[in-house]
Amino acid sequence: MVTQPPLSRKGSESGQSVRIQNFRTFAPMISISNLSYYIGDRPLYEDANLHITPKAKIGLVGLNGTGKSTLLRLIDGEYTPDEGIISKSNDTTIGFLNQDLLSYQTNDSILTVAMEAFGNAVELQRQIEKTIHQLEVEYSDKLVEKLTRQQEEFERLGGYSMQSQAEAVLEGIGFRTEDLHRPLKEFSGGWRMRVMLTKLLLQRPSLLMLDEPTNHLDLPSIQWLENYLKTYQGAFIIVSHDQDFLNNTVDMVVEVSQQQLITYVGNYDHYLIEKEERSELQRNAYENQQQQIKQTERFIERFRSKATKARQVQSRVKALDRMDKIEAVAEENRRVNFKFTMSRPSGKSVILLEGISKAYGDLQILNGATAEIRRGDKIALIGANGKGKSTVLRIIAGEQVQEGQRTEGHNVNMAFYAQHQLESLGVDNEILEELKGAGSKKTETELRNLLGCFLFTDEEVFKKIKVLSGGEKSRVALAKTLLSEANFLLLDEPTNHLDLQSVNILIQALEQYEGSYIVVSHNRHFINHIANKIWWIEDGEIREYPGTYKEFVWWQAQQEEKKAAAEPQSKQAAPKQEKPAPAPKKAASPEQEKERKQLQRQLEESEKQVTALEQQEAKLEAELAKPEVFGNPERLLEVNSQYTSTKEKLEAAQQQWEDLMLRLEELE
Template sequence: MLSINNLSYFIGGRGLYENASLHIKPKDKIGLVGLNGTGKSTLLKLINGDYQPSAGDIQKAKDCTIGFLNQDLLSYQSEDSILDVALEAFQATLKLQEEIDAVLKQMETDYSDQVIDRLAKLQDQFEANEGYTIKAKAEEVLEGIGFQTADLNRPLKTFSGGWRMRVMLAKLLLEKPSLLMLDEPTNHLDLPSIQWVENYLKTYEGAVIVVSHDQEFLDNCIEKTVEVSHGGLTLYSGNYSFYKEEKKERMEIQQNAYENQQQMIKQTERFIERFRAKATKSNQVQSRVKALERLDRVNEVVDDNIAVNFKFKFSQQSGRDVVTLDQVSKAYGDLVILKNSTARIERGDKIALIGANGKGKSTVLRIIDGTEKVEGSRTEGYNVIKSFFAQHQLEALNVNNEILQEMNQAGSSKTEQELRNVLGCFLFTNEDVFKKIKVLSGGEKSRVALAKTLISEANFLLLDEPTNHLDMQSVNILIQALEQYEGTFITVSHDRHFIRGVANKIWYIEDQEIKEYPGTYEEFLNWKAKQDAEALVTAKTESTPKVVAVKRREINQTEANQVKKELKKKQRELEIVEEQLMGLEEQKIALEAEMASPEVFADSQKLEAVNLKYQKIKDQEAKINAQWEQLVEEIEQLELELG
């Protein structure tokens, strides 16, 4: 479907790619991985035609269409509603609808065979394009990635950049291009939305290339991994976990080959040095010199994984109780976040607060921090020293400071060498520590702000989305740092790999209360799956339909929500069909009046022509009536399921 052949691309004198090749097949699901700066996003732009190769070429099949989600779309604005923007994915079908509307308007005065035939053909084509369901499909995708039904008619320009990016993702998914390219699609999604996109991509009919730092997302939706490294593209025939294991084995083989070759080189050089002056050995010496010159050298393995060894120092340990919330309530107008909720954080807790956007997770962090006013009581324990990391902390960095200066101002008593060691763990080495904050990327600023948080000598950390803008290597560094942290922390995150690595308790907000699971994320998932399964069995074994419906609503809310979405979809389709039937009924009435007129009734040819039109309308009506009956049955069944 698409071939990259001997691709080279240079920025100034620096070569991002040199003679790189890759072949993409029609249903490939590929994860593109590599360190920051290796050119992953650049490769997508080369494929999309935004950049031109310095050498080599990219060939694609004639019928190959490309859809590209990238961070540049954050700036896209429109006065249209987000539903209308998503519907732009169906341009051809929308054009058919306009043509049908124009023909129906024409039929108010013109009942010629030509017009009726054109209407029939347009409607058949519209139906073949599944035109009656495009609105329902767009709504399903938008709601799947986190929008509420009430949001669908709001103008795109009223949403933040992250939510606008979701709309562009929805539009791309609805367009279904042959090759779908997604650059960091999970950056602006919450956990339920990430899982929805994963499931969508698993069954996507075309090819997919994903650049992502979310390791679990890659594991769940890709089947091949391509590593960008040293200007080349290396293919691994498995998901991200397979890639890590396979790469480890390849590195061991390469390192062994390197060491063996180095030993051979040293032996050869010793021979050359020893016998260089002997005439009797000159031929052998020259032969070995030429052999070394021709030798294809094996590169030494450079391990990208950095082992972190932080030494956290607390001026004092906190008491056993860190923060206690008792009967706490918080609302913004009609939006209730918490109502009479109670929770307790103890020394040594490593809590992950998870859930969908809009539930109030960041608000809960501020309540725990004591910066958000609430009803009820918040009690802070003895000797608690807090440090809060959130994305706004990036703006709080002094842009005119060098990185080392900024770290010095964090209030710790660490020496310059100790600060350099910490910065080295966060990938700032050698002269990097003298870079000005203002020249750093978003990810680099995040790493500086995180490093400042970790050296603050706080015994209680509050971390709001700490993995945003971090690459995989930086996420793994943060996991290692928090594993060694002996204090208490609570973090809000949608990165499941990160949560698995750091949390010993899971919090989530349900029914306007903070709920706690006292175990790891893996244990929480197993418990949740068991709860859902038991709920489904209980619902099925209840004898009374009314009781079954109540149980479904109380216990299996996810299933009930899916039924509600399907019901809404069918109800919208029914409305469209009923509008068509009304239009046909009006045409029938007009034709009946025409057949009853003395002028037509007295002319057999005119009467026959009008009667033919009438029969065609009746045939269409019968066909659409069948659709109406089917929809009514499906709606009744769905309503019965909901009780």
């Protein structure tokens, strides 16, 4: 269930009628009841239930193969349930972004395709143009009246703003203004997917279903989509392997597990915490029941042949038959349990680039750029698509011709993972055979364990490379790269085609890797965990920030604030004069140092208080979501009162924390 929003004070004072109205607002838009769906004799869902309300912001998660995309197709009506009902309110409209749309091609411009979202207005625009043409050859009052009615209706449908809306969304999602009139068929599959996403966003369906929407987006476009979804007026369901994207957009997580749909209130981080708590309870209950079953079975076995105990034995046999069996917890937190080795360490300098220039026609990627990768560097190369990130990787790998000097350091043993490396896989090899040929000297058990981390289990490891999909080949190539004894890795979008658990496996692998690497990725959760330096391309140069991605984002925001603050002053400034050098900072007095330490202690206490109140607020939100609470007016008022009080305390605590932080910054 989606969290029931807390009643305002005004609502709680105005009586029962307000509460009833509040419940109506959150009536389900789509109800999934006792859903069962089978692929052959394998159940994907058995008696699964889910209610989707008009404002629901849902993240749909689960291991690959559990049926996330299938559920979306069931809701869309493409598939039919084997059992159960999926009911929708009459006014529900659905927009579904899925990978099948990659194949769509047309000679129409991408702007025209996007504007198909305004179907009625586009058709009316054609009729208006036809009426205007008629007026040019046979003017009449009747035609003028017709044109007036058409134009009024066109305005009501928002026709006069539809082009500007389409242009704004297309440019927000990464297209350049000069590209808007190019035919759709000229763009790659990833860019065509962006056009399809634009069209869906402009349609504003009451339920938007997005299957891996960030796969074909760069960081700026992902952040734009996040901001758009935060203000989206309808409901949406997102399937994504981007943990930060889910955290920033959803307020409910639905997990597909053991043929059921399990609901968690909150974003992805809250889901992980609550899932662990639920799993611990289930684990304890399962172990207790197993102990009880063993004791009962021992009693039955011991006294089965004794006539005097026949009644007790029979009673226990029936008790076992009637017992509702508790499922064992499916352990999904896979871990890398073998060590990645290197043949030898590299020298201190791994790769040195000096005066590098590279252009494609009029597009200048690098212009006299200089950069160095040193031993121990874990670099994330980030930025918008089209800036030249993959080109830089190929230059570093020595696969790209360029102007300037590329110097490879001593004892550098390099391994490069990228989409074009898939061609080097032996198409007639089995998956396990391909990894054995990587020369890592790992045992078959170790290799199968690694393949399991990348979603190849049991007999799947014997599949031929030539029958694998593009995504499966990518996973094999990634596993093979990690097995190499290279001391320097180049990884181009390694998290594509991985589920959330496998992304975390890759994070673990890179965290324990002792060599150096450079990674191109748009997955913020991933790069924040694996990078100690950030590179980006700007004005033909390779820029560097010496820290994590989270620190880089903070630094970038500070730079933007300074720039914004300086702009009004520069407009009013007189002719430029050199600024005097800043006075050296004086050492803090003993009194100031004492005050600073006191403020630091107060700040730490304040931070603990804020954290505790945030946890309390989350618990109360979860309580408000329970049917037994919002179905009981007295209990609802009680919990809502606690929620309002906690929220006020949290706001006051946050303000206190900010005040303390500002005072501390002034001292420092």
